[in-house]
Amino acid sequence: MSMAERAPRSPGDPAPLPEPASFRDPSGFVFRREGIVYRQVNDSYREDYELLQGSGLHAELVQAGQLIPHEEVEPGLAAAPGAYKVLRPRQLPFVSYPYEWSFSQLQDAALLTLDVQDKALARGLSLKDASAYNVQLVDGRPMLIDTLSFEKYEEGRPWVAYRQFCQHFLAPLALMSHTDVRLGQLLRLYIDGIPLDLASRLLPGRTRFSFALGMHVHAHARSQLKYADKPVEAARPSTAQFSKHAFRALVASLRNAILKQQWTTPHTEWADYYEANNNYGAKGLDEKGKALEQLLEQVRPGTVWDLGANTGVFSRVASKSGARVVAWDIDPNAVEFNYRRVRDDKDPSVLPLQLDLTNPSPGLGWANAERGSLAERGPVDLVMALGLIHHLAISNNVPLDRVAGFLATLGHHLVLEFVPKEDSQVVKLLATRKDVFPTYHRAGFEAAFAPYFTTLRALDIPGTRRTLFLMKRLPQER
Structure with a gap:
């Protein structure tokens, strides 16, 4: 007992x-x-x-x-x-998922897993799991969170987590590196990692001649298919030659395979937004930061979600106020850039993640409950939506009242930047489409948000046509 x-x-x-x-x-x-x-x-x-x-x-x-x-x-x-x-x-400030990570975040998590496996072998243990979900990004770096992933090492026994490691880490990294970085989103569809036969078909044919990918993805996929309907013992490879030395060689080979996967971030639409746009200029950018500091001082949030964070310029304004910030953006290039800066600066207060707000992370897994939706992981003290509302309302045709209702589920307070039609960025959005947004103006915006928020303060940003609103969520009837 x-x-x-x-x-x-x-x-x-x-x-x-x-x-x-x-x-x-x-x-x-x-x-x-x-x-x-x-x-x-x-x-x-x-x-x-x-x-x-x-x-x-x-x-x-x-x-x-x-x-x-x-x-x-x-x-x-x-x-x-x-x-x-x-x-x-240790209590985690936030739980994220691999389909929300940038390329380097997933790569760093893979290297952590292999490093832990190496150290475990040296002390007579091995990882029985190599799931990406056993890793969280904490204080700007990956950390293993499953203390029960270890088991006693048995001489001659192959690594039981080999397939899982390849599906959770190597296959998605290879697809992101050699095919398209957006294929990392397949992790959202396949909760136990991308099937190796699928990865093998999606990878360019030249990768079959790569020793690492040829062995760990393509040949591994063929082996899985060959033994798919065989009894477990028949499908298990011979253990006679799988010594600890061979085990270490496998881990070294996988590490080399992971390191060889590289993604050179291409230009994407908003990655150089702050540097390239002519609307703000350095002075307008500085004034926006000062206005944001005033509003943050009024609320003093402990947790912030920065929606549409881009490379994290204003996420860092929030973090300097003492908040822990999750910096969400749809652009994989911006998230990658942001994470590399976090990693280089050893910044524990900003967590960059990828998210399409028009199709946010849902509840996934068994009973749609194993992985929490975006809203289920909130609400936070404050949500920032800076330079975002025109993209939702005009680019994606989301009515303003629906934007308000959604944002009200995410945070207790809201700092939102209203961008009017006269703004050069909105003019650019409307240049190639018919203006079917008659209520997209300041009065229409305030009317749409009034059922969900009360406005505490509004600050016009000098040198721009934009306004920062600080709002507090109203109690909602269930």
Whole structure:
């Protein structure tokens, strides 16, 4: 009988809420009590957990910032029978998903996974999972968050997570590098990674002559198809020659394959917006930043979502006010540029992510609950929508009242930049289409937002035709 079973929680304790994404691993699961995240370690994982701790691997990885730290807490907090330990990990400020990451974010997560596997082998353990969902971007760098991913290394046994690593990391990176960066969005469709046979067909024929991709994607895909209907033992490759040396060689080969995938960011529509547009100029940009600082000072948010963040110019204005900022943008080039700056600056307060606001991340996985939708991961203290509303209302024909209703689900406060039709950027948008937006003006904007927000302040941006609005969300009837 485990300690948790000997010390059941009292009737007055808050009921645990299991995380919808944490049910597949028999070793344990994640749950919440009063908003705090815990991880239950089941008794079946006792031996591997003790090996992880006793080997020194856990301490090594935590010290290196590669594994999320935790503390062991009262076993009576367990959410279900059969608990061996209950852990309280470091609480993550935000959970993102691989289909929201830039090329370099996914590449860095892959390299982290391989580095952790190498260190595990040196201490007699191995990763039994190599899922991209076991990694989160924390303080500007990837970090493994699944403490129960480790198991005792068995000499001669192939890496059980090899296929998963290739599907979650190598296949999407290869497609993004050699075919089209937008194919990273296939991770949103295939929750357990991009099938290797599909990746093999989508990759250019020349990649078959690459040693790394030829072996780990193309040949791997053929092997999967060959053994798809065979019994497990028949499908399992011979273990006679798979020594620890061979295991290390496999990891080194995969690392080389990951590093060889490169994406040179091309010019995209809005990547050089701040540098190239003639509407703002340096003075107007500076005035906008000063106006934003005033509004942030009034609210003092702890968490901010910057929608349409581009390369993060104003995300950093918000972060300097003390907020943790998630900087969302549709442009993969802008997100990549933003992340590289975060990485180079070792900036822990800005997290760049990719998002199409007209088709935001939905609930995915079993019962549409394993991966949270955009709205389910909010609301945050403040949403910034700067230089965005004209793209939603005019480029994408979203009525202003629908924009207001959606933004009201995401944050308690809103800083929105209204861009009128006289603005050069709106003139550009309307140059090639009929103006069918009779209510797109300041009065129409204020009327559309009034049922959802109360306006606390409005600041005209000197040198421009634009206005920054600070709004507070109104209570909504259910």
